[in-house]
Amino acid sequence: MRYREALNEALREELRRDETVMLMGEDIGVFNGAFKVTAGLLEEFGERRVRDTPISENTIVGMGVGAAMSGLRPVVELMTINFSLLAMDQIINSAAHIHYMFGGQARVPLVIRMPQGAGHQLGPTHSHCLEAMYLQVPGLLVATPSTPADAKGLLKAAIRDDNPVIFIEHESLYGQRGEVPEDPDHVVDFGSAAICREGDDVTIVGISRMALTAQRAAEALAAEHDIQAEVIDPRTLRPLDLDMICGSVRKTNRCVIVEEGWPHGGVGANLAALIQEQAFDWLDAPVARVTGADVPMPYSKPLEQIAFPHEPQVVTAVLSTFRDV
Amino acid sequence: MTTVADVVMPRLSDSMEEGTILHWLKAEGDRVRRGEEIVEIETDKATMTYAADADGVLAIVASEGDTLPIGAVIAHLGDTAGNGGGEALASTRAEEGAVTLAVSASAAKTPRSSPAQPSPPPDRDGRKHASPVARRMAADLGVELADVEGSGPGGRVVKADVEAASQTAAPAPTAPTAPPTAEPAPGTAKGAVRIEELSRTQQTIARRMAESRATVPDFLVNVEIDMEGAVELRSRWRAAAELLGEDRIVPSLNDMVVKACALALRDFPRANGAYRDGHFELYERVNVGVAVAAEDALVVPVIVDADARSLEQIAREAAELAERVRARTITPPELAGATFTVSNLGMLGVHSFTAVINPPQAAILAVGAVEQRAVVRDGELVSRHVVTMTLACDHRILYGADGARFLGRVRELLEAPLALTL
Numbered sequence: 001m002r003y004r005e006a007l008n009e010a011l012r013e014e015l016r017r018d019e020t021v022m023l024m025g026e027d028i029g030v031f032n033g034a035f036k037v038t039a040g041l042l043e044e045f046g047e048r049r050v051r052d053t054p055i056s057e058n059t060i061v062g063m064g065v066g067a068a069m070s071g072l073r074p075v076v077e078l079m080t081i082n083f084s085l086l087a088m089d090q091i092i093n094s095a096a097h098i099h100y101m102f103g104g105q106a107r108v109p110l111v112i113r114m115p116q117g118a119g120h121q122l123g124p125t126h127s128h129c130l131e132a133m134y135l136q137v138p139g140l141l142v143a144t145p146s147t148p149a150d151a152k153g154l155l156k157a158a159i160r161d162d163n164p165v166i167f168i169e170h171e172s173l174y175g176q177r178g179e180v181p182e183d184p185d186h187v188v189d190f191g192s193a194a195i196c197r198e199g200d201d202v203t204i205v206g207i208s209r210m211a212l213t214a215q216r217a218a219e220a221l222a223a224e225h226d227i228q229a230e231v232i233d234p235r236t237l238r239p240l241d242l243d244m245i246c247g248s249v250r251k252t253n254r255c256v257i258v259e260e261g262w263p264h265g266g267v268g269a270n271l272a273a274l275i276q277e278q279a280f281d282w283l284d285a286p287v288a289r290v291t292g293a294d295v296p297m298p299y300s301k302p303l304e305q306i307a308f309p310h311e312p313q314v315v316t317a318v319l320s321t322f323r324d325v
Numbered sequence: 326m327t328t329v330a331d332v333v334m335p336r337l338s339d340s341m342e343e344g345t346i347l348h349w350l351k352a353e354g355d356r357v358r359r360g361e362e363i364v365e366i367e368t369d370k371a372t373m374t375y376a377a378d379a380d381g382v383l384a385i386v387a388s389e390g391d392t393l394p395i396g397a398v399i400a401h402l403g404d405t406a407g408n409g410g411g412e413a414l415a416s417t418r419a420e421e422g423a424v425t426l427a428v429s430a431s432a433a434k435t436p437r438s439s440p441a442q443p444s445p446p447p448d449r450d451g452r453k454h455a456s457p458v459a460r461r462m463a464a465d466l467g468v469e470l471a472d473v474e475g476s477g478p479g480g481r482v483v484k485a486d487v488e489a490a491s492q493t494a495a496p497a498p499t500a501p502t503a504p505p506t507a508e509p510a511p512g513t514a515k516g517a518v519r520i521e522e523l524s525r526t527q528q529t530i531a532r533r534m535a536e537s538r539a540t541v542p543d544f545l546v547n548v549e550i551d552m553e554g555a556v557e558l559r560s561r562w563r564a565a566a567e568l569l570g571e572d573r574i575v576p577s578l579n580d581m582v583v584k585a586c587a588l589a590l591r592d593f594p595r596a597n598g599a600y601r602d603g604h605f606e607l608y609e610r611v612n613v614g615v616a617v618a619a620e621d622a623l624v625v626p627v628i629v630d631a632d633a634r635s636l637e638q639i640a641r642e643a644a645e646l647a648e649r650v651r652a653r654t655i656t657p658p659e660l661a662g663a664t665f666t667v668s669n670l671g672m673l674g675v676h677s678f679t680a681v682i683n684p685p686q687a688a689i690l691a692v693g694a695v696e697q698r699a700v701v702r703d704g705e706l707v708s709r710h711v712v713t714m715t716l717a718c719d720h721r722i723l724y725g726a727d728g729a730r731f732l733g734r735v736r737e738l739l740e741a742p743l744a745l746t747l
Contacts, residue, residue, distance in 0.1 A: 253458050253484055277667040284484045285477065324478045 004174040006148035007037045007113075010155035011075065013184050015045050018073060021159055022049040024060055024234040025077030025113075034079050035115060035174050051225060057083050061090035061112060065164075068110040069098065073159055081116040081130045092225060095164040096139030109244060111158045115169040117209055117260060118308050124296035127304070129261035131208065134166040135237045135270065141165045141190055144236040146211040148178035150235055153188030161190065170209045191239035195248070199228035202254040202318050205245060206233055207267050217258075217301075217314035226258060245271070246279045253284035254321045260308045263291040285321035291315050332400040334366070334393045336452075337375070341368040345392040346399060350374065355383050357402065364399065371656050377402060404411035414690045433446050454496070455482035466491040469528060509636055526622045536682050545679055546728040547715040548736055552695045555581055555742040556710045564701050576640035577614070577624055579669050581716075585640055585738040587611050587631035590665055593731045597664045606685075614663030617650045624650045625683070627663045628730035671695060677713035685724045690713040690735070 001009070014021045027040040029035055029052040042050040052059045055077055064076040078084045095108050118127040134142050145151040150190050151169065158165065159163040180186070196211060197218050206214030209234035218229035230248050234240055249255045255275055265275035268289035275287050293307040319325045334344050348365040351357050354531050362374040363383060377383075381402030387393055453470050455463070459482045463470045466487065475482035498686045523531065529713040537543075555578060566573035576584075590597040590611045598607040611632040626646035628639055649655040665687070668680045671694035680691040695712045702709070714735070718728040 217672075280457045280459045282458050284458045285481075322477070322479060 001143075001148050001177065001178045002174065003148045003151050003169075003176045004035060004037050004153035004176070006178075006180045007155055007169065009039065009081070009180070010042070010152040011041060012044065014069055014073075014075075015041065015049060015161045016160075017184070019049075021075065022051070022067070022073060023072045023075050023077065024051045024053050024064060024067075026053055026060070026079055028052060028077050032106055033077065035169075035171070037113075037148065037169075038077065042226045047191055048250045057086040058090055061087040061095065062132045062312075064110045065090055065094045065098070065108055068095075068108045068164070070126060073109045073111075074279070075111040075113060075159060078112060078114040078208055080126050081114045081169075082126050082128055083279060084112065084114055084130070085224065087112075089210060091134075091140070091164075091166070092137050093294070096137050099163075099188060100139060103294055107162045108128045109159075110160045110164045111155070111167050112165070113167045115171045115174070117170045118292070118297050119303055121299060121301055121304060123299040127297040128148040129208065129222055129259070129292065129308075130260050131166075131168050131237060132266045132270070136265075137162050139164065140238065142168065143190065143267075144168045144170075144208040145188075145235060145280075146173065146206070146208055147235050148176065149180045149186075149195070150233075152180050152187055152310070153186050154190070156185075157187045157190055157321075160187070162250055168208065173212075176212075183225050184309075188235065190236045193232050193241035193244040195230060195244070196201070196227065196233050199230040199252065201227045201252055202229045202230045202256060202321060203245070203248040204229050204314065204318065205255065205268075205271060206231060207237070207257070207259040207261075211261055213309060213311060214258050217311040217318070220311055220315050221318055225315075225319065227318065237304050240271075240274075241276055242274055242278065246275060249275055249279045250282040253282055254318075256288045256290065256314065256317045258290045258317075262291050263289065266291055277299045288317045288321050290317045302324075329384075329401045329403040331398045332377070334387075334395050334399055335375055335657065337366060337368045337370055337373050341395065343394045344368050344393050346387045346389050347372060348389055348589050349385060351383050353383060353385050354500075355382050355542055357381065358488050358570050365387060367653075373656075399733075406407050418624060424444045433553055453482065454480060455487075455645055456484065458484045459487045462487045462491075469532065471525065472529070472532075485610075524622065526624070530623055533684065541683055541684060542629050542683050542720045543717045544720055544728070545715055545717055546725070546727065547713060547733050548676065548732045550712050550736045550739050551700075551713060552710040552712050554580065554737065555739055556695065558742045559606050574637060574644065576636045576639045577643075578695055578712075580636060580640040580643055580666070581673075581742060581745055582627060582669070582690070583615060583631055583643065585735045586665060586667060586690060587613055587628075587634075587639075588738055588745070589734040590732055591632045592734055593727060595722050595727060596687055596718075596731045598687050598722055599664075600687070601685050605722055608664045610662075612662050612664045614644070614666040616668040616680075617647050618667060619653075624655065624660060625652060626655060626659050626662060626664060627661065629662065631709070632737070666690070667692060669711065679715050680717055682717050682719055684719075686719075688718045688728065691717070738745060 011023065023038060023041065026040040029050050032039040037144060043223050059269055060076055063111055064074040067074045091112065095110055098106050098108050099128060116129045131142060131144055141161065143154045143158055145154045158167050165207060196215050204214040204218060214231045218231050221227040230243055230252055232248055257271050259265065259267045268291055272287040290309045290313050295307060298304050298307055337344065345367040346364060347367050350365060351363045357363055357377045359378060360376050362376045364375050366375050380401050381404055384401040384403055387399040393399060402603065426606050427523035431721050454475060455470050456477065462484060468490045470482055473482050476486050514539055534735050559575065562575045566575050595605060596605045597611055597688065598605050610630055612627050613631040614631045616623060616625050616626045628642050631639060646659060663686065666683050666689040668689060669692040670678055671692055675693050677693040678691050680689045683691050693713045695710050697708050698711045699706055700709050700711060716728050716732050
């Protein structure tokens with residue numbers, strides 16, 4: 001099953017299971033969604049529960065917040081994470097904080113789905129990875145699935161959760177195939193990381209699509225450098241399974257964090273700080289980071305390709321924790 | 326605007342805690358360049374010169390004779406206001422405020438973090454670079470980080486280095502469970518206990534001697550050597566030196582022992598070797614270490630190529646090295662590379678004794694006092710100058726008969742001392 005099909009299945013199953021679940025977004029109904037994630041859902045569930053909206057992100061999210069406060073479980077789709085910046089006020093000032101601001105009187109069980117990622121020559125306004133921005137906000141949960149199974153399991157968990165969830169998909173992964181459990185109650189708990197590959201020599205934490213890049217790099221490290229890397233996909237950034245990550249680092253004594261977003265204030269910057277706070281005495285090398293370039297995403301294909309990490313950069317970063325490279 | 330970089334008391338040896346400014350090699354106000362030697366500093370071990378880490382105009386803070394702890398400011402390197410931005414001083418970091426340029430002498434001579442240089446000195450800023458886990462394990466295992474060579478990036482000591490070091494180190498003494506307390510222990514049957522911390526040298530001695538006893542299967546061979554001829558030759562040399570009236574060096578009996586050993590070592594390559602990792606390492610050069618008692622420590626300066634040197638050269642060199650040990654100006658290279666060791670306690674009236682092999686050397690010769698003893702020669706009881714020497718051998722490389730033959734050769738040479746002068 002493909003990643004987009006797994007997401008579709010999660011939505012369909014939850015729409016069937018719980019009639020308070022409803023979808024909103026640009027082109028998600030008649031057009032089946034910009035990335036076809038919502039294909040067939042308008043037909044099955046009708047206009048009342050699958051609503052096409054105007055091109056106005058702040059309004060869509062605002063409607064979602066209101067609907068969630070009044071008892072529904074809306075799932076809002078934004079066409080890319082870059083457009084969510086238009087809805088920042090609703091996401092941070094409303095969705096994330098209402099439960100706190102009003103002493104728990106209101107809940108906002110809202111899911112905001114959106115893809116991110118470079119590689120399609122869509123330039124700086126469509127290609128960035130902004131999970132670090134949402135990671136920073138207390139009150140929001142952040143999921144970054146990298147496999148079809150996790151996409152389905154996490155989306156179902158997100159819909160069932162009473163907190164607002166930023167659900168970050170990856171454009172390049174929509175066509176990715178993978179095994180997906182058929183169990184309609186296949187739910188991946190937030191705050192539980194996945195060990196994608198076991199190893200004793202170094203821990204590589206890959207965020208979103210970079211979990212796959214990290215696994216390919218790990219195979220290259222094993223084949224060419226006799227280094228056995230343990231690859232961890234945190235799956236959710238908040239809550240974060242720091243126990244599993246630090247447990248792995250205590251075993252391997254080395255850690256490399258791979259993310260597609262910018263280096264400053266990034267997911268890796270944050271995670272490196274947490275690791276050195278909690279596992280300092282187990283580190284055999286500084287925590288290394290491989291990140292996207294510190295530039296707006298270039299339009300040019302060759303420039304775009306070198307502006308986000310690929311296996312060779314990960315391999316080099318891992319080697320640099322062992323020796324001078 | 327004035328930019329200023331501090332020059333601080335550098336850490337010039339592992340055991341150094343403070344240093345004494347012996348002599349400023351540059352004067353106040355001199356413009357110095359990075360890498361130029363600016364000051365002579367005396368440490369607990371040696372006197373060393375220290376080079377500037379940056380270009381600039383020298384402003385001296387510490388006077389000659391001052392003793393200051395590591396890190397104390399001893400001078401500033403400034404770029405005076407009128408200099409019109411000529412040679413940029415230090416780095417832009419210096420402009421941002423208090424930047425300490427504490428770099429060891431060795432680092433000052435090599436460019437920092439040049440990618441072409443695979444392993445910069447691990448103590449380039451006076452601190453041994455080690456990863457956190459390596460530090461923790463070293464503490465747990467009782468491994469001295471200063472003695473561990475780092476294999477990580479930039480020469481950093483990493484976990485694997487500490488593990489390797491702990492395996493080669495003495496397996497015997499258990500790791501200290503608690504740091505020794507400086508507090509005197511409460512009175513026991515032994516009265517009050519004063520705890521003394523070991524110096525670095527003492528720690529090294531303790532570790533290496535325990536390692537030797539725990540890992541080297543040694544055996545002893547001893548021999549009595551008639552030194553009558555050597556003693557007589559020496560008294561003739563003394564008379565000759567007096568006749569020449571110059572400040573001639575008269576070789577000591579120990580110098581003759583060193584020379585005899587060096588010649589014998591050439592004949593017995595395994596005595597001039599080491600058992601290491603299942604191999605015999607046989608060394609081309611014959612370097613004889615001479616154990617010298619220093620204040621509260623034991624130091625073994627090395628006479629390099631002792632087999633190729635004349636007795637007079639050996640005598641001169643040995644005297645110089647011993648003097649430098651006493652004056653604490655001996656430098657690490659002069660203490661390294663021995664292939665054999667001679668330890669002599671004769672001057673303390675010891676009849677004979679045994680010494681602990683200094684690994685990985687194959688043997689060590691313990692020399693007692695040259696005494697007049699009653700011995701039998703040609704059936705007659707006569708008084709002769711005699712010395713007892715004991716050779717401790719590593720049985721993994723030097724077997725009983727080898728040790729005996731080697732010692733026999735030393736005896737032969739010392740009993741025909743003119744052979745040592747050829």
